[in-house]
Amino acid sequence: MQRQQQQQAEGEDDEGEEVVCLVCHDGPRQWGFLHGGSVHVGVCGGCRELVRARAGAGGAVSCPVCREPVDGIIKLIQA
Numbered sequence: 001m002q003r004q005q006q007q008q009a010e011g012e013d014d015e016g017e018e019v020v021c022l023v024c025h026d027g028p029r030q031w032g033f034l035h036g037g038s039v040h041v042g043v044c045g046g047c048r049e050l051v052r053a054r055a056g057a058g059g060a061v062s063c064p065v066c067r068e069p070v071d072g073i074i075k076l077i078q079a
């Protein structure tokens with residue numbers, strides 16, 4: 001009897017998606033939004049452009065996560 005060799009797909013879908021863009025859930029997280037000394041990460045390059053394009057007349061960018069006014073958009077570098 002050799003019927004016990006069942007291969008199950010690894011359940012990798014529960015985790016491992018923490019590094020995708022918070023906005024489109026597609027691209028890699030490459031940019032973070034700095035506000036008040038903390039940073040919300042992150043979005044992909046395409047979504048960064050969308051967020052910047054949505055900036056108000058005064059150039060104020062709102063964090064796509066918490067809507068806080070953003071002091072700056074920073075590039076994330078992963079070792």
Ligand SMILES: [Zn+2]
Pocket residue numbers: 021022023024025026027043044045046047048
């Ligand atoms: Zn994105």
Ligand SMILES: [Zn+2]
Pocket residue numbers: 033035039040063064065066067068
């Ligand atoms: Zn935020």
